[in-house]
Amino acid sequence: MATETPTRALFMLFGGTGDLALRKLYPAIFNLYKKGSLSKHFALVGLSRKELTDDEFRAKIIDSIASETDDKAQAEEFASHFYWKSHDVNNLGHYAELRTIADELDKKYELEGNRVFYVSMAPQFFGIVAKNLKDQHVLSENGGFNRLVIEKPFGRDYESAKKLNDELTSAFNENQIYRIDHYLGKETTQAIPVIRFGNPIIESVWNQNFIKNVQVTLAESLGVEDRAGYYDTAGALRDMIQNHALQIVSYLAMDEPNTFVDTEIRKEKVKALESMEIYDAEGVKQNFVRGQYGAGDGSPAYRDEPGVPKDSNNDTYAAGKIVFNNPRWGKTPFYVRSGKKLAAKQGRIDIEFKKPLVDIFAKGTKQPQELQSNVLSLLIDPKVGIVLNINTKNSEQGFHTETVDLDYVQSPERAAEVPLPYERLFHDILNGDGTYFASWPEVAAAWKFVDPIQHLWDATQPDFPNYKPGSMGPKAADDLLARDGNSWYYPNVR
Structure with missing residues (x-):
């Protein structure tokens, strides 16, 4: 079996200390790290209004992946790639700071400009985040990929969903948007076509x-x-x-x-x-x-x-x-x-x-x-x-x-x-495969x-x-x- 080449990427996770992130997302990313889909060329910036130090954030990461770790050194090495930034999604100045952090981490970890923006927040913030990421030039502009990941619910009806989609597509192309549905990461669902x-x-x-x-x-x-x-x-x-x-x-x-x-x-x-x-x-x-x-x-x-x-x-x-x-x-x-x-x-x-x-x-x-x-x-x-x-x-x-x-x-x-479903779906996001994500x-x-x-x-x-x-x-x-x-x-x- 051919060895997988690790993907280089910077993750920016809005809602970085939320329940979903701690229970599902960080363990999923860690499993990709253990299996070689991620290696030394990756970093993650956690974002929310909370005031945390990098060390405090990393302690949360180590705790969230405790059931998946093989040894303490492995967990600490993984967590060393994590950084914290207190962030208000409505504050344009915070995006300028985020751009600086992203550029620094891109150089430090040789990420080739690849960026994944995961918005694990209430839907009313999806469009605001997408617009500000583009307008404040946080998106990669040096040839790397930009991918936006959003959780459900995607609207309350057709009209609200269309409004939301229009906001997202003003900043990202449709093929850059990954509407995540964990049922599409389940083993049997993915087996249906086969x-x-x-x-x-x-x-x-x-x-x-x-x-x-x-x-x-x-x-x-x-x-x-x-x-x-x-x-x-x-x-x-x-x-x-x-x-x-x-x-x-x-x-x-x-x-x-x-x-x-x-x-x-x-x-x-x-x-x-x-x-x-x-x-x-x-x-x-x-x-x-x-x-x-x-x-x-x-x-x-x-x-x-x-x-x-x-x-x-x-x-x-x-x-x-x-x-x-x-x-x-x-x-x-x-x-x-x-x-x-x-x-x-x-x-x-x-x-x-x-x-x-x-x-x-x-x-x-x-x-x-x-x-x-x-x-x-x-x-x-x-x-x-x-x-x-x-x-x-x-x-x-x-x-x-x-x-x-x-x-x-x-x-x-x-x-x-x-x-697990989120591990599969993260793997597909890193590979740019939209098969098990819902299109508009x-x-x-x-x-x-x-x-x-x-x-x-x-x-x-x-x-x-x-x-x-x-x-x-x-x-x-x-x-x-x-x-x-x-x-x-x-x-x-x-």
Whole structure:
């Protein structure tokens, strides 16, 4: 195996002592350092309003990577590349100071002008940071790359997302912007194109002629916890469906790209997302369901959680049907659902195939048997794997059919070696690979689909709470599939 050449880069991390940075980002960068994707030619400047010394900041870094380090000397050497700058994103003078620091570190570490700007802050600061970085000449101007990384949420609706995007693209080109979605860094999500396009036995039946329905489940067992301030303004539809679920769906629904490069993949994802049927008010009522958890299992109702208004109509559960108006899918339904306080933490994709047009086992035998649908399950979280449920004959006397699983589930040993999502995504950012990042046309198409749903929900009074903790959501979500003659495959796995 060829040895990877370490990337030279300066990271500037806005929100440098935030929870995300300390829990996820610094350990991810450290793992890249351990594996050789980064070496001696890198540096990171942490930024926020806090007053810290470099040594105080480095102590935080060493603490954040403690579970990943092999020895103290390694951790200290890594942390020595970290610097702190107290920074107010609205203060233009601070950007001039940042430019000076960047130029000094570029020379010290021989970074060739490569710069990654990671904004781990509230969305209202994204545009301000991008504009000031350009106007105050913090961007590299000597041939190195400039890459802007932003966390979700990317807007609250299409209009706010477009305004934000216009602000970003006034300072950065679209191919320099990396809208990070940690679900796109997960092992199974990244495997979808290979499973589909690398296996003719699968891709040949990946269409409306053979697939009955597709189900994407992103279930959480925890409640809102300490995120009420954000979550009560977002809800399951905005927080999970608009981004994570629709991004996964786009990889499942897209046509085969000409080549496996980010520009071609994004082109096909956009075509799929733009072919989604946009629902009017009646369509929303028929095809989307919302929920909010009540009290149960010794835990409070959502409205009784700390920081949640007593009259909140926020959705902690959302489920719906997506239809693609294109030749590949016809009216094949794609069902998505996500919610809090559900029966288990479970991320999975279940593809149910159609039964044979003529079931020769249902008649003409002494003991008629009804075949079950084949189901291909792609397990995302907490287990990673692939399961194909097929029909066969059981071993009893006489003729009896049964279903069995052909499965590959990642072993604990293999799982321990797999890069975590943020590590994968940082690696792609350093390599300039946008395959597993959302482009603006994808984000725009997702918001145009979600907006009519959210607008109707905002304008109507729900009957909340409507599901119990430990369940899989409101009954209306089961009825949604039943109207099409379908049912949720999980947790009623055969």
